[in-house]
Amino acid sequence: MSLRVNVRMLLAAGVIVLLTACCLLFVAVRGAAASTPVDKKLSFTCPFPLIGLQKLDVNIKADFEVPAAPGGTLTTSGLTITVTVPDKAARGLNLVGAATIEGTAAAGVTLVNGDAKPFPVRIPLDVAKTDLPPSGTFTTVATGSVPTVTLAKPGKTTLTVGDFTTRLTPKKADGSFTGIGSFTSDCALDPGQDAVLLSFDLGDKPAGRQYTVAGKTGVKALGATAPLTGGFDLSATSATVFTGGPVFDKAHADFRLFGFLPGAADLEFVADGPQGGDFAGTGFVSRPRFTTVLPLVTLIGMPVSSGPGCRTSAPSTAELRTGDGFTMATGGALTGTYSLAPLTGCGAFTPYLSTFVQGDGNTFDLVLTPR
Numbered sequence: 001m002s003l004r005v006n007v008r009m010l011l012a013a014g015v016i017v018l019l020t021a022c023c024l025l026f027v028a029v030r031g032a033a034a035s036t037p038v039d040k041k042l043s044f045t046c047p048f049p050l051i052g053l054q055k056l057d058v059n060i061k062a063d064f065e066v067p068a069a070p071g072g073t074l075t076t077s078g079l080t081i082t083v084t085v086p087d088k089a090a091r092g093l094n095l096v097g098a099a100t101i102e103g104t105a106a107a108g109v110t111l112v113n114g115d116a117k118p119f120p121v122r123i124p125l126d127v128a129k130t131d132l133p134p135s136g137t138f139t140t141v142a143t144g145s146v147p148t149v150t151l152a153k154p155g156k157t158t159l160t161v162g163d164f165t166t167r168l169t170p171k172k173a174d175g176s177f178t179g180i181g182s183f184t185s186d187c188a189l190d191p192g193q194d195a196v197l198l199s200f201d202l203g204d205k206p207a208g209r210q211y212t213v214a215g216k217t218g219v220k221a222l223g224a225t226a227p228l229t230g231g232f233d234l235s236a237t238s239a240t241v242f243t244g245g246p247v248f249d250k251a252h253a254d255f256r257l258f259g260f261l262p263g264a265a266d267l268e269f270v271a272d273g274p275q276g277g278d279f280a281g282t283g284f285v286s287r288p289r290f291t292t293v294l295p296l297v298t299l300i301g302m303p304v305s306s307g308p309g310c311r312t313s314a315p316s317t318a319e320l321r322t323g324d325g326f327t328m329a330t331g332g333a334l335t336g337t338y339s340l341a342p343l344t345g346c347g348a349f350t351p352y353l354s355t356f357v358q359g360d361g362n363t364f365d366l367v368l369t370p371r
Helices: 002-029 087-095 347-357
Strands: 036-048 052-065 075-085 100-113 119-131 138-140 155-171 183-186 196-202 209-219 224-236 241-248 251-257 261-271 276-280 283-286 289-293 296-299 302-306 319-322 332-340 359-370
Touching: 119 138, 209 251, 224 276, 224 283, 224 359, 241 261, 241 283, 276 319, 283 332, 302 347, 319 359
Parallel strands: none
Antiparallel strands: 036 052, 052 075, 075 138, 100 119, 100 155, 155 183, 155 196, 209 224, 209 359, 224 241, 224 251, 241 276, 251 261, 261 289, 261 296, 276 283, 283 319, 296 302, 319 332, 332 359
């Protein structure tokens, strides 16, 4: 009888360690500044039969992103939760013939977003099947699918650790149950620690930003690329919308018609009407509307069109999206595509020039650097 009690006690130790990991999984998924690595350690105390209260430690590592403004979501990547189970648990489980351990858990946290009411969340998680060594410590990992949480309110946002429950089942090498069965256990955060794993102020709208632009544009029909420089200024008008966009310097593209006739064209992208876009995650989507002007086009070194009247007959609208790793503070990649309408105002060669310029699949590949 004493052996059974001790085995149950030791199994509970492993259970509670895994429980702690599951709890922290959910909180960590929701808690850190944009594109910020987190390495968090917390201790929990769990009651055990005979040996009393035991302290357990869990280590969580991940990279997190928070929304730039209300209406955005919290996301995570690279999450790793490592739990070291004590030697006593391994030896105790082996005494009843256990070769593996697995189970489920429920992690609870409380989310407070601005002036909204506290929102308790309970998340089901899976404890991965883990092989047990004959003795010594071993590590386990708990994971789960965490639903996306939208932060709708401006103001201070916090996530606080709540209650944790887990249920584990040890099994023999052949997959059958041991005589212990499944166990449910609870665990509490040690006092004196900061139970708030995330705390930040979510502003009404992001701050305005100014960037320098470097990159290139590709004109598909010509089979040519042109280096681009310029600037990109944006000003938030709400939590999710901004005005402004790219302003490019005059560009120059060299090309070869039919693969052998050398040509060149100057390019200007002239804004057409108000510019703007939407904030998305830690970046944005910009939708610049512009007319493309070809003030000078040459073939074999001879001008075939000159003057600002040579331009697309209708404006283009590009959809430019920031790339992975982009943040408003540090900048990063911005890419997209656009179409070019037939040309007009290019003189006698207008129809021919249009054939070599108009079409879909033109590209912007840019890098924004904060000023």
